[in-house]
Amino acid sequence: MSEKKYSKEHEWVTIEGDVATIGITRHAAEMLGDVVFVELPEKGKNVEKEGQAGVVESTKAASDVYTPITGEITDTNQSIVDDPGAVNKDPEGAAWFFKIKIKNKSELDQLMSKADYDKFAKENPN
Amino acid sequence: MEIQKTALYDYHKSLGAKFVPFAGYEMPVQYSSGIVDEHKITRNGAGMFDVSHMGQLLIEGNESLATELEKIIPIDLKKIQLNQSKYSFLTNEEGGIYDDLILTKVEKGFNIILNAACKNNDFKIISSSLKNKFKITLHKNLSLIALQGPKSSQILEKIINGISSLKFMNGNKFYYKGKDVYITRSGYTGEDGFEISITNEFVEDLAKELISHGVKPIGLGARDTLRLEAGLCLYGHDINESTSPIEANLKWAISKRRREEGGFVGYKKIKSDLNGSLNRLRVGIKPDGKIIAREGVKIFSEDGKEIGSITSGTFGPSVNGPIAMGYVKLNFSKPGTKVSLEVRGKKHEAKVSKLPFYKKNYVR
Known part of the structure; x- marks a missing residue:
């Protein structure tokens, strides 16, 4: 599996072959607070980079989840739909959101390293 | 200020x-x-x-x-x-x-x-x-x-x-x-x-x-x-x-x-x-699933007519599920009445619910 990369919309991405696994960062989960609802895209749906591809809700508000990668949704993590609290417990591991068959590998170059993301998140807390 | x-x-x-x-x-x-x-x-x-x-x-x-x-x-x-x-x-x-x-x-x-x-x-x-x-x-x-x-x-x-x-x-x-x-x-x-x-x-x-x-x-x-x-x-x-x-x-x-x-x-x-x-009443609304209906969400009757809207909605930790309140037309206000809620373009089933969702006894 590739090194984890990060987007400015607070998603993380790992790559295996031509499939990207995407979730929200620990920082994003902390900012949201207790996650109580998750909505995921349907399998087979084509999504565009920076397009909406899910919803997370805390007790306070609903937030869109964006995809940092263009492609087709090949799998979604139903376990976080059944237990939304898992997103707070292990946001960058077991609580991944969806997998995408990557259409355009050059999009990966626009993502940040962990060090760059940590700096970005510190400067852009929301 | x-x-x-x-x-x-x-x-x-x-x-x-x-x-x-x-x-x-x-x-x-x-x-x-x-x-x-x-x-x-x-x-x-x-x-x-x-x-x-x-x-x-x-x-x-x-x-x-x-x-x-x-x-x-x-x-x-x-x-x-x-x-x-x-x-x-x-x-x-x-x-x-x-x-x-x-x-x-x-x-x-x-x-x-x-x-x-x-x-x-x-x-x-x-x-x-x-x-x-x-x-x-x-x-x-x-x-x-x-x-x-x-x-x-x-x-x-x-x-x-x-x-x-x-x-x-x-x-x-x-x-x-x-x-x-x-x-x-x-x-x-x-x-x-x-x-x-x-x-x-x-x-x-x-x-x-x-x-x-x-x-x-x-x-x-x-x-x-x-x-x-x-x-x-x-x-x-x-x-x-x-x-x-x-x-x-x-x-x-x-x-x-x-x-x-x-x-x-x-x-x-x-x-x-x-x-x-009186033609409308504030009621409790309990979504059947996990969807959270927040303020402004429209409420529909079973046959698809708009009958009101949500005024507050969240996840109730003690109820362990989504809860909401809103106004509906009077003839849809009976607890148990089936309604649907339009959230992000999709309709979700819900029922009019008795209030409160959670009750304790006060010291009288």
């Missing part, structure tokens, strides 16, 4: 509060353990809420004041006992609600607790109605702490002697460090609890003492989930200037004599609502 801070601001900060602007004040929305945890602490133990942003109004006077106040507040002020508290509202000409409030009869006259966002406007409305015949004070030197939860009484009794004998919706004067405090057994969470009015100077001492006895600080986030589970209205959302108390299902808060005799602002609309012209 510059954002205001309560006397406990620095103390909240030291307790790890995350702040949000609310009604012109910088208020704690949650502390480090999170809203769900704070909610459960209040349901099972004791939580401390800083509600000092709310208005604490004292109007001084006797029977003639009661007569004048009855013109704008539909409580039976002839029957109210010394130290008794009542939930009510300030009504407008159209029978809508300027604000909801808790009024307590005290020795000097009446204490009224007002919503933070409304308090300055309420002051103007009340002052102009009373035409300067009575002394009115919107206290700036007083803080207000709500202590809520089943362990509130046993904990507060250790600090302030005698409070455990208070009955629900009753108050009295007590002493803390030799100073007067006024405490009512009341709150807005659906739990037993107290609201303590204390000078800004001593509020931090009291807060620290409560915390040292195992009370946890609770923010506005959990205050919202708690009050919604308890079926209580949030002003500006579930009730406002265009909802009548009858539509808002708050008929119980208007005493029988006042419902029959009227004599208060907006009675015409309220009377006609009472006499059959």
Whole structure:
């Protein structure tokens, strides 16, 4: 599996072959607070980079989840739909959101390293 | 206008509060353990809420004041006992609600607790109605702490002697460090609890003492989930200037004599609502699945007609599911009625539900 990369919309991405696994960062989960609802895209749906591809809700508000990668949704993590609290417990591991068959590998170059993301998140807390 | 801070601001900060602007004040929305945890602490133990942003109004006077106040507040002020508290509202000409409030009869006259966002406007409305015949004070030197939860009484009794004998919706004067405090057994969470009015100077001492006895600080986030589970209205959302108390299902808060005799602002609309012209009602709404329907979500009948909208919605930690309140046309207001909710373009099944979603017994 590739090194984890990060987007400015607070998603993380790992790559295996031509499939990207995407979730929200620990920082994003902390900012949201207790996650109580998750909505995921349907399998087979084509999504565009920076397009909406899910919803997370805390007790306070609903937030869109964006995809940092263009492609087709090949799998979604139903376990976080059944237990939304898992997103707070292990946001960058077991609580991944969806997998995408990557259409355009050059999009990966626009993502940040962990060090760059940590700096970005510190400067852009929301 | 510059954002205001309560006397406990620095103390909240030291307790790890995350702040949000609310009604012109910088208020704690949650502390480090999170809203769900704070909610459960209040349901099972004791939580401390800083509600000092709310208005604490004292109007001084006797029977003639009661007569004048009855013109704008539909409580039976002839029957109210010394130290008794009542939930009510300030009504407008159209029978809508300027604000909801808790009024307590005290020795000097009446204490009224007002919503933070409304308090300055309420002051103007009340002052102009009373035409300067009575002394009115919107206290700036007083803080207000709500202590809520089943362990509130046993904990507060250790600090302030005698409070455990208070009955629900009753108050009295007590002493803390030799100073007067006024405490009512009341709150807005659906739990037993107290609201303590204390000078800004001593509020931090009291807060620290409560915390040292195992009370946890609770923010506005959990205050919202708690009050919604308890079926209580949030002003500006579930009730406002265009909802009548009858539509808002708050008929119980208007005493029988006042419902029959009227004599208060907006009675015409309220009377006609009472006499059959009511066409919508505030109800509880429980989604069948996990979807959360928030303010503004449209409500549809089974056959697809729009019948109302949601005014508050969240996840209820003690209910362990989504809950909401909203207004529906009267013939769809019976608990159990199947409805659907349109969230992000998709319809989701739900049912009209009895309120409250969560019920405990108060100490009476």
